[in-house]
Amino acid sequence: MFTKAFRVKSNTVMKGSDRRKLRADISAAFPSLSADDLNELVPNKEELNVVKIYAHKGEAVTLYVIHKNPMFFQMEKQLYPTVYTLWRYPDMLAAFTTWAPVVQKLMGGADLMLPGVVVSSAGLPDVKKGDCCSVNIVSNRAPVAVGTAAMSSSDMRSSGMKGKGLNVLHTYMDQLWAFGDKTAPPIIPVTDTSVQADGEMDGVECGEEEEEEVMKNEGEDSEGQNGSEIAAVESSCQGLQDLSLSKQEKEEEQRLHEEEEEVEEEDSRSPQEQMDSLLYQCFLHALKTKLKKSELPLLTGTFLRKHMVSCCPKGKHIDIKKSSYKKFSKFLQTMQKEHSLVQVKELSKGVDSIVEVDWKNSAIRSFCVPEDWEPSEESGEQGESCEVVYHPPEITPLYGVTARLQPLFQDTHQKKGAVLQASEVRTIITDYVKRNELVHETNKSYVKINPILCDCLLEKSEYQDVEVLKWDDLFSRTLNKMQACHQLLFPGQPPVVKKGQVEPIDVSVASRGSNKKVTIIKNLEGFGIDPAMVSDTLQRVVQASAVLHDVPGAKDRQLVQIQGNQVQHVGRLLLEQYQIPRRFIQGLDKAAKAGKKK
Known part of the structure; x- marks a missing residue:
């Protein structure tokens, strides 16, 4: 899933309440971890980041990053550890063992097939279909891949170890691993060295050359067990790295060559x-x-x-x-x-x-x-479907620093016009109050008003009367004095910051000649919606004539006009297909009442 580069949507610091929730989620998903393990994975004082990304196929994934290493990733409300976490806690998941050349195939995007699994004397790990599992190589317990079981252990045995064993999600050397510090797997010696291959290398469609290499590795493993076990482990890890690095170098060389050819072809054209x-x-x-x-x-x-x-x-x-x-x-x-x-x-x-x-x-x-x-x-x-073409924007309310409030923000080097989120404003104001020792001595819920706060936040009529403010009142006054702005973030595009409140989509019903009703839709462009596509869709859905008109006084803005009172259909289209939040659509209450002529 992370074989190709992904796109980062946001990167924020996790709050204390979210840390506690994450710690509880990890404890529920991986009960083998102790309380000390959880505190080490999700520390209270060290910075923990939440990174939201889009994988190359469009899947929304959340990463939890500490010390610049992704420790867990979450998709569809399911948590999975990364190899960085599993190297610290190798027994966290049920593990399947395979050969180093097989892992090379997994790194290329293949799933783990059962003929490529090496079964120890203890047998297969006990898993159910969908359980999170890890993959390691025969001479090193350090996991090199994470996935979900494609079938239960009993089904694997009853199938004669044929078919798909694991759906691989993340591997060593993939883009998620590259998002961290890119360290190599540690050497964790295997306790049970009596392993038997339950199949040949065709589990991942290996060729004859790879099969010979596997047989060679089998022989080397046997000699290593009789001689120096540590040397065998080091050799296997180094071989895995060499295979992966060689593969990466070839892919990188091919990609650069293709990019050079494209640049040469396109440089001559605008x-x-x-x-x-x-x-x-x-x-x-x-x-x-x-x-x-x-x-x-x-x-x-x-x-x-x-x-x-x-x-x-x-x-x-x-x-x-x-x-x-x-x-x-x-x-x-x-x-x-x-x-x-x-x-x-x-x-x-x-x-x-x-x-x-x-x-x-x-x-x-x-x-x-x-x-x-x-x-x-x-x-x-x-x-x-419009759902595939259109993705609703993520709308974030922002606040701009005005000239009147600039003295409050000058210590943080926020100049006039700087745009901040509400949480950032709250942090700056809190730091200002504590730095200037303005918290009331007897009642900590109040803040004393100094001359700067007085000039920035109070009305002239309040100068003589107001000496303290509650924390909530202080924050709300600050936000109300700032310039309202908002940010629109469309998938795959840079964020766009605009002044003022979000202009909602306006749906209205007007009368034309002979008391005929028409439905008019405005402001679609503000949400990245093509009016022509909406007009075409509504025309097919309601079987009524729909036309586009330029909005007077607005450049490159069009309104959609469709015959009849079609507010109900418009609302369904915008809410269900385009997934626009209801608070950003006005006029949906004008829908025709049941039983009345449209």
Whole structure:
């Protein structure tokens, strides 16, 4: 799961209450750990960070990091230890033993197959399906992989040790290991050296050369047991490192070579020209391999989302605004007028559709699908669901330092305009009060007002009367005097900080001629939602005409207008599919009452 680089979403220091909860969760998940072990893993005074990441396939994972090493990772509310933790507590999990060349396969992303498991005289560890397990090599008990059991121990024995044994999640030398200090496994001698292989190396599809290497290792292990056991352990660990480093060096060399080739090809073109070329390539690809004559006429938005996006090469993304066309409608006009590839007509007001395609055009007939193109799991689903295309932003309220409050923040070097979270403001104010000894002598819940606090937080009418404030009143006054801001964080994009409160999505119902009702949706762009996609989706769902209009006085802003009172459908779309919190949508109470005409 961590074979490829992941993206860090946030990195924060864990609070005391969260530490206690984490300690309780670890104790419940791994009962073999003592109270001293828990205190060592989750110390009270040392800095413990919570790092939220997105794996390369989009899975949300939470890391718990101490001393710059990830100690645990959590996904779907399940805790798993990393190899750094298991090297300190090797008996924390039930362990399966295998050969060093097998671990090399695990590092490449393979799961542990039962024929590759080495069974000791004590037999297999007692596990149930889904239990968290570790993997070590025959001559060293230090775990090198973490995963979950694909079947119970009894099922493994009844299957004749065939099939998948462990679903591997994390290994030594992967990107999660590289997130730490990159230390090598310690040498932990094996207590029971009488091991027997219950199968050959084909458990992970090893070739003949690898099988010979395994047989060689078996012989070396046997000699080491009769001679120096420690030397055998050191040799096995070194061999594992050499295999992994060699593999990493080859992959790194290949990656750098590919990047150099890409840079050489793309350096001669501007980013705008590259996007124009990508659009044209995906357009021809979609016409030749995706679009069927029976689908015509087809809405232009549906064609883009369902067909063109799925034809985008892996690692690239279509962004119309980065092209010279800026709008998809303009791109289609060019394809119609200059290349005569398609015919586009406005079948209903404000909604364009592709009505005809010239499949005999030489550009389509001569187009060949790129050899390096492979279907993407995400792009293949983008045409069917808005959930895959759109991910709701993480919205964080922020507070800006104003000129009036600057004296309060000058000790922390926060200048006017600096943007802080509420917790950061609380910490700065608390430090200021304690540093200036402003806590009331007899009642610790009150803070004495000095001249700076008076000028920053009190009204003129309060100068003579107010001498102390409660802590909560002090914090609330500080936040109220600061400039309201907010941060929008979309997955895969840098955070965007904007001044003011979040402008909610506005849903309203208006009357047009002959007392006809229309539903109007505004401010979709503020949440990264494409109004054209919402219009297209609603049009298909409610079978009513939907059009886009430019918002007067607002650049690059559009509103969606759809016939009838469709507030109920709009609410379901925004709340369920787009997962926008209800507090950021206003007007949902205007839905048509049951039994009344829309």
